[in-house]
Amino acid sequence: MAIEQVAGSKLEEILGADAAGLLEHQCKTIPKENLQLPGPDYVDRAHAASDRPTRVLSSLQSLLDHGKLAGTGYVSILPVDQGIEHSAGASFAPNPIYFDPENIVRLAIDAGCSAVASTLGVLGAVARRNAHKIPFLVKLNHNELLSYPNTYDQVMFAGVEQAFAMGAVAVGATIYFGSPESTRQIQEVSRAFARAHELGLVTVLWCYLRNKAFKVKGPDGQLVDHHTAADLTGQANHLGVTIQADIIKQKLATHDGGYAALNPAGTSYGKFDRRMYTELTRSDESGRGGNPIELCRYQLANCYMGRSPLLNSGGASGGADDFAAAVRTAVINKRAGGIGLITGRKAFQRPTPDGVRLIHAIQDVYLDKRITIA
Numbered sequence: 427m428a429i430e431q432v433a434g435s436k437l438e439e440i441l442g443a444d445a446a447g448l449l450e451h452q453c454k455t456i457p458k459e460n461l462q463l464p465g466p467d468y469v470d471r472a473h474a475a476s477d478r479p480t481r482v483l484s485s486l487q488s489l490l491d492h493g494k495l496a497g498t499g500y501v502s503i504l505p506v507d508q509g510i511e512h513s514a515g516a517s518f519a520p521n522p523i524y525f526d527p528e529n530i531v532r533l534a535i536d537a538g539c540s541a542v543a544s545t546l547g548v549l550g551a552v553a554r555r556n557a558h559k560i561p562f563l564v565k566l567n568h569n570e571l572l573s574y575p576n577t578y579d580q581v582m583f584a585g586v587e588q589a590f591a592m593g594a595v596a597v598g599a600t601i602y603f604g605s606p607e608s609t610r611q612i613q614e615v616s617r618a619f620a621r622a623h624e625l626g627l628v629t630v631l632w633c634y635l636r637n638k639a640f641k642v643k644g645p646d647g648q649l650v651d652h653h654t655a656a657d658l659t660g661q662a663n664h665l666g667v668t669i670q671a672d673i674i675k676q677k678l679a680t681h682d683g684g685y686a687a688l689n690p691a692g693t694s695y696g697k698f699d700r701r702m703y704t705e706l707t708r709s710d711e712s713g714r715g716g717n718p719i720e721l722c723r724y725q726l727a728n729c730y731m732g733r734s735p736l737l738n739s740g741g742a743s744g745g746a747d748d749f750a751a752a753v754r755t756a757v758i759n760k761r762a763g764g765i766g767l768i769t770g771r772k773a774f775q776r777p778t779p780d781g782v783r784l785i786h787a788i789q790d791v792y793l794d795k796r797i798t799i800a
Contacts, residue, residue, distance in 0.1 A: 437794070440753050448757050451717050453800045455706050456724070461763045462732035463799060464499035468765075472733045478672070481626025485595040486672060489561050489628065493789075494538030500792040501540035501766040502785060503563065503737065506530045506774060510545060510568040510583070520743075520775040527551040533774060535560050537785035543598055543630070543768065546584035550592050557593035563630060564589035565598045566618055567611075578636055579607045582614060586621045596628035598675075602636035603662040616669040623670065630737075631671035633662040642687050645712060653677070655684030656707055656721040657698065660728040667734045674729045675737045675768055678755050679721035682709040719800050722762035732763055740769030740788070748772045749784055756791035761800040766792060 438445040462472040469487050495502055506524065508517035514525065523529045527548040534542035535556075542549070543563035553562070566589070567580040580600045589597045599615045602608055619629040635653045644650040652658055656679035663674050685698035703709050707724050709716030726736045738759045740752055756767050767788050773781035791797055 437753070437757075437797075440750050441757065442750070444754065447717060448719065448754070448761065449797070451719050451761070451800050453720060453723055453762075455708055455720050456727050456731075458763060458799045460731055461723075461726065462730075462735075463763050464735065464765045466497055466499055468499045468735070472735075473672075476733075478670075479623055479626055482623055482628060482672065485561075485626055485628045488595050489540050492561055493540040494786070495540060495766070495789055495792055498792060499765070500760075501737070502538070502789050502792070503541045503543055503766070503768040504530075504534040504537065504539045504773060504785070505543040505563075505565075505768050505770040506548065507543065507545050507565045507568060508771060509548070510570050513571055517771070517775070521777070523778070524774050528555075529778075530774070531556045531560065533778060533781055536778075537773070537782045538789065539785065540766070541596065543596075546588055546592075549594065550588075553592040561596065562589075562592065562594035563596040563598050563628075564592070564594045565600075567599045567615070569600070569602075578602065578605070580611050582618075586618050586625060586627065589622075590625045590627060594627065596630055596672075597622045598630040598632065600632035600634055601662075601666070602634055603665060604635045604637040604640060604658070612665070612669065619670055628672045629670065630673045630675060631666040631669070632675045633659070633666040633671075634677070635659060635662055639688070640684070644687070650681070650687065652681075652684035652687055654680040655687075656682040656709075656716070656724045657702055658684035660725050661696070663725055663736070664728040667728075667730050671734055673737055673765070674734050675739060676725055677741070678738045678758060679718070679725055681714070682707050682716050682721060682724075683712050683714075686712070718758045719761045722758050722764065723800075726763050735765035736763070737766055737768045738764055740767050740772050743771040743775045748776070749787055752784055752788050753791060756788045757797060760792055760797055763799055 518524045541561040541563045549562050566584045567582045601611045622629050640652040654677050666674050688695045707716040707720045
């Protein structure tokens, strides 16, 4: 099915003024020939030489062989752990049927997703009926928002053995890189991922940044949020593959220059080389410039040049422009060399048929041979 049949408009109309810049751009920074790119033989090329147990390779292949994108090397994953991360009431009020785990899994199946990612409780509640129908990805840790006052820390809610026992093929976790708690989280997740590999499970890491200091005033006095800066998120990705995350999930980069902004005169934070901006993303130190595809490619380069593939998140639901935003993100991820999108709230916080249509619109980007690697 063509994108225009799903989203109601031609691709160029969906992308609007960004169409030419996204569809025609050719990367002049990190050449695509240097990357391990998605494809039907991805596991053979990117992972067969690694020390991953053969059962991990089999589990990864099962993700790549399921759903509407089966056999392409791309994946489309539905994540619904927002009942903890953003509170159940706030997450499911727009569509209360998703309080029921059965409907979460059903949405992923009906939309032809490669996997469904959720909590131990959600997936465990319906595992006997569904674990053989779609790959399960159990999210092990969460940030809960009931403690008063709210704190922001990823803590373990589940164990790897529990995910294995229910028939999951993958486990996921989040690390808040840059936070005071990140050192402990790195150690916890590293141990969990090592155990997951022993049991043959794929490991997926949400490489998110969290620190109030990452929001700083720019040259114009406006507050700039560097939680989505290419250089900082790229480094988070690099830390993630260091603990052998098989797949990296990251928010799409919106700009660059995070390290430079956090290093005003007289301070020292991290390390950066000006060529990170001038040569690797073609932006300047203030974060301006740089095609979104170049910024995303820098994120992917930090995933061992794609040996651990890059999933970008679909982001929060924004209402009427969700279809266009999702398609735009998919185009950027695909053209940069990423493996797909993991999209939740944009899909389940709307009527189910519309949620399926939105996921199909994303999948159609990866099926469209006109959209090539930049």
